[in-house]
Amino acid sequence: xxxxxxxxxxxxxxxxxxxxxxxxxxxxLLPERVVVLNDTAAAVLAHCDxxxxxxxxxxxxxxxYDGVRTEDVCELLLRLAERRxxxxxx
Amino acid sequence: MAEPAVAAPLGxxxxxxxRCPLHCPYCSNPLELAARSAELSREQWLDILTQAxxxxxxxxxxxxxxxxxxxxxxxxxxxARQLGAYVNLVTSGVGLTAERARDLAERGVDHVQLSLxxxxxxxxxxxxxxxxxxxxxxxxxxxxxAGLPLTVNVxxxxxxxxxxxxxVDLAVSLGADRIELAxxxxxxxxxxxxxxxxxxxxxxxxxxxxxxxVRERHAGGPDLVYVAADYYDDRPKPCMDGxxxxxxxxxPTGDVLPCPAAYAITTLPTENVLRSPLAxxxxxxxxxxxxxxxxxxxxxxxxxxxxxxxxxxxxxxxxQLTGDAAATDxxxxxxxxxxxxxxxxxxxxDGPAPAFVPRVPVAP
Numbered sequence: 001x002x003x004x005x006x007x008x009x010x011x012x013x014x015x016x017x018x019x020x021x022x023x024x025x026x027x028x029l030l031p032e033r034v035v036v037l038n039d040t041a042a043a044v045l046a047h048c049d050x051x052x053x054x055x056x057x058x059x060x061x062x063x064x065y066d067g068v069r070t071e072d073v074c075e076l077l078l079r080l081a082e083r084r085x086x087x088x089x090x
Numbered sequence: 091m092a093e094p095a096v097a098a099p100l101g102x103x104x105x106x107x108x109r110c111p112l113h114c115p116y117c118s119n120p121l122e123l124a125a126r127s128a129e130l131s132r133e134q135w136l137d138i139l140t141q142a143x144x145x146x147x148x149x150x151x152x153x154x155x156x157x158x159x160x161x162x163x164x165x166x167x168x169x170a171r172q173l174g175a176y177v178n179l180v181t182s183g184v185g186l187t188a189e190r191a192r193d194l195a196e197r198g199v200d201h202v203q204l205s206l207x208x209x210x211x212x213x214x215x216x217x218x219x220x221x222x223x224x225x226x227x228x229x230x231x232x233x234x235x236a237g238l239p240l241t242v243n244v245x246x247x248x249x250x251x252x253x254x255x256x257x258v259d260l261a262v263s264l265g266a267d268r269i270e271l272a273x274x275x276x277x278x279x280x281x282x283x284x285x286x287x288x289x290x291x292x293x294x295x296x297x298x299x300x301x302x303x304v305r306e307r308h309a310g311g312p313d314l315v316y317v318a319a320d321y322y323d324d325r326p327k328p329c330m331d332g333x334x335x336x337x338x339x340x341x342p343t344g345d346v347l348p349c350p351a352a353y354a355i356t357t358l359p360t361e362n363v364l365r366s367p368l369a370x371x372x373x374x375x376x377x378x379x380x381x382x383x384x385x386x387x388x389x390x391x392x393x394x395x396x397x398x399x400x401x402x403x404x405x406x407x408x409x410q411l412t413g414d415a416a417a418t419d420x421x422x423x424x425x426x427x428x429x430x431x432x433x434x435x436x437x438x439x440d441g442p443a444p445a446f447v448p449r450v451p452v453a454p
Binding site: 013014015017019021023024027029031032034084 | 098100101146148149174176178200201203238239241267268313
């Protein structure tokens with residue numbers, strides 16, 4: 001794996017909620033911010049249920065999409081962690 | 091270059107009431123507060139929340155005054171959440187018992203912002219003008235016990251800024267996920283107390299060092315947001331994400347404002363949601379269109395490379411200090427009115443600060 005130690009179990013940070021909006025698509029709602037998610041980010045976050053490890057998330061994404069690469073998912077999760085959408089500890 | 095089309099708003103600040111058990115000297119609400127009898131009804135608020143969601147609002151910030159002073163708060167929160175909005179409660183914590191916090195969490199509050207005046211109980215009570223510090227610590231406990239994420243908000247000024255480090259330690263011990271330390275912004279009642287609240291340059295420098303130290307000590311801990319003191323900066327704070335760009339405010343009487351402080355701009359017509367639909371106010375009103383984009387700007391903003399990020403600074407501050415809301419924010423070093431800000435700073439000395447005037451509350 002590239003970028004994240006195994007087993008990393010990503011979860012939404014406290015106070016973060018996902019929603020969809022007819023005008024804007026998929027959104028992550030944070031205490032003071034709204035993050036508009038692209039399709040990839042929305043698909044990854046939909047699998048961040050607090051129990052699935054990154055490996056498991058990549059497997060699940062692979063069932064729906066072609067060419068899912070672990071390093072891309074890790075990079076995306078790191079970016080979402082920086083924006084305080086997800087926690088990556090533990 | 092053509093101005094981009096107006097996008098729908100993301101967030102709405104809901105000022106349910108001006109009533110508040112606290113009398114903070116930096117209160118940014120207007121000098122004239124709305125009486126209880128002038129407040130919108132539960133039914134009117136329910137309709138406004140529905141209109142807001144239809145307009146595109148996904149974040150609803152329930153504030154005031156003290157929103158807990160409204161007995162219909164649980165109903166309004168429940169409605170906002172049913173509409174799919176993110177529900178943020180902005181409170182002093184006074185009256186927020188464990189039971190009420192649990193009920194509000196069940197109804198759909200997503201997040202609580204709790205104000206704290208100081209780490210020192212006596213000073214906290216003095217600033218709030220009421221014995222509330224201990225109740226606030228209990229309220230924080232009630233919030234986290236209800237499983238709600240907590241932001242601790244602290245307004246910094248001459249009387250508490252020396253204790254930034256202790257304030258952050260206290261907020262961390264209360265279980266805050268987020269800590270917002272914001273230097274006072276001078277609007278409404280707060281502008282009246284400017285001389286008493288303005289920190290010295292030395293205090294600010296020490297506070298910046300203290301923030302650096304606590305960031306290191308609590309690395310990996312809560313999100314720590316520090317809002318600098320614009321009077322001491324060379325560039326203004328941005329006008330939100332731009333005037334009429336992502337946020338709107340509805341006051342206790344239904345006035346609809348582009349910014350919570352925009353009541354100060356008396357040259358703009360006052361829009362009210364009892365007279366016009368929220369969508370019409372957002373898209374078509376003169377008040378919301380007045381400072382959208384960059385077309386309204388004059389020099390030095392008009393040609394400034396920073397005009398798309400700071401939007402000329404704060405329109406409300408420009409109006410309050412110069413009488414012209416289209417002027418460059420005087421906090422900007424490029425403003426021809428910077429002398430107004432410098433004159434206020436020149437009055438700040440290391441001697442004892444002048445006494446502040448506690449907020450006069452809503453008449454009963």
